[in-house]
Amino acid sequence: MDLFEAIRTTRAMRRLDPGRPVSDADVRTILEAALKGPTGGNQQPIRWLVIRDQDTKDGLQEIYQRCWNRGRKPYAAEPGRIAPAVLNSADHLAANLHRSPVLILACADTGPQGRRHDASVYPSVQNLMLAARALGLGTTLTTAHLFEEEAVKELLGIPSHVTTYALIPVGHPLGKWGEPKRRPLDEVTYLDRWGRTGADGTDGTDGSGPV
Template sequence: MDVFEVMRTTRAMRRLDPTRDIPEEDLWRVIEAATRAPSGGNTQPVRWLVVREAEPKRALAEIYQKCWAQARIGYASDPVVAKSAMLRSADYLAEHFADAPAVILPCARNAAAASVFPGIQNLMLAARALDIGTTLTTVHIEREAEVKEVLGIPDDVRTYALIPMGYPLGRWGEAPRRPVSEVTYWNSWKRHRERPEAIPTSS
């Protein structure tokens, strides 16, 4: 799959098929892709904790549901967001969190986010190339100590995200984005430039 198509069509997939397992080799492949991302000084601080067993997933789901119930209040206070498909899909994820075939936690000791999140993005793009859906969640941070206790993570290790993974029940597609010319400035703040039409190349 073309890398630009992968980037265009990678989006949060919160409705995952609980009946289709992810081959272990594909989990190795997406984590290997994650390890190819840059990190400060090439320190490679991230450790990727893969959760596939039912009991720890169930325990994580209980924690996640409590965190989401609190975070949801802020989202639902906006009347537009309260009626949105995004909020409905986030509710679905919370309700079915334990059904995700795999959950991955990127963890590190004393690492800047800039050394962690490029790997997370690589992982999600690699998963998309294999038709595996992912979504990046961080609401668990409010009860991170409980997450660490479930998974035996040391106190001095930070969990940067929970990433449920599975084959999506919905269809791939492009999420709405603002035009690139609207969000790009040239040489000084708010100095826009219209993007020229692409010139077809001769075959």
Template sequence: MTDDQATDHATEPVPGSGPPLFETMSTMRAMRRLKPDPVPEEMLERLVQAAVWAPSGSNLQQFHYLVVTDREVMARLAPLWKRCVDAYLGSAGKATPPTMDADAYRRMVAAIEYQRDHFAETPALIMPCYRYLQDKGSAEGLRAMKDALGAGATARLLRGNVFGSIAEASSVYPGVQNLLLAARGMGLGATLTVWHLFLEREWKEALGIPKDVHTFGVVPVGWPKGRFGPVSRRPLGEVIHRDRW
């Protein structure tokens, strides 16, 4: 997404063609240029409430949302944010993606750099986390899994705890999407990034997050300097596969 600005390739919402939520989704840009004005606490709580309403795997509800508004804490996080952003821009974000217009990509990078350079002024930061109730599984349970899936599939599933990681993420990101939609609906700007994972240990230490809690994103929130509008996305004909790939 191009951040804050419309593009020639934006997908225009059709007024009256569906419920208001559709227009909210089709105009929810990543807003990285934020005003330093504070966001009322009750609005931040409404964002977290929207996140909590999302589904949770096995209904465990082990999600947690760390909300940062203290300027001193934000100032301590700013150098970490800069290191993470610079790592991204210097590696994965160095070249224009083949699916993105070069000018649009330059505008997005400029917005990322603006957010990096003004991070200490961010009004609020929300970090979605999850404390997974890890169950190593009994010998009987593992035998049942092997009987149902086969030895090879069971070994692949357990290797590197891939299933556990995805299970945690699937219990967090629906809530994050709810949060982002709620922010858009209330006129707040926000965007989800996972760049903090470059230095997750340092972020957790700075914020006192327990070792058994995993972090899944950093969501800066504030009043946008830019404007909402149609997002740019690939047409459905390029992404839908019916019955098989």
């Protein structure tokens, strides 16, 4: 698959086929792609936890469901903040997390100083999601479990010097691939100076945009 097509069509795929396994070879391929992501000073603090065991997935789902019940509240309380379809699909994922063929938890070793490594983790997570897309596998970057990170760490035997960043369900999607909705580039890009949206330094109404 062409790289730009993979980028264009990678989106949150929360409805996964529970009956269609994901091969170890595919899991290895997407993790190898993730490994190529950059990390600050090439320190490579990331550790990946691949979860296939059903009891463990069941335990994670219980925690995730509680977390999502909290996480969804602000969205549900403010109509229009999130598309109902997105809320529905996030609800579906929470209820079915344990049916995902594979769950991948992106972690990082915080070292003795307890440093966070968010910016060194997320490029690799995106690599993983793009590689999964190229193999026809759906993923969703989720962070709701962080509401109860300690419970997740206890369940998975994660030591205290390791932090978790994203829980990514992986499976063959039940839904269709499609382009995610995003704001137009020219609405979110400025030239030379904050707020300057047009190539001529005006408001971009000539249609040329900043880039």
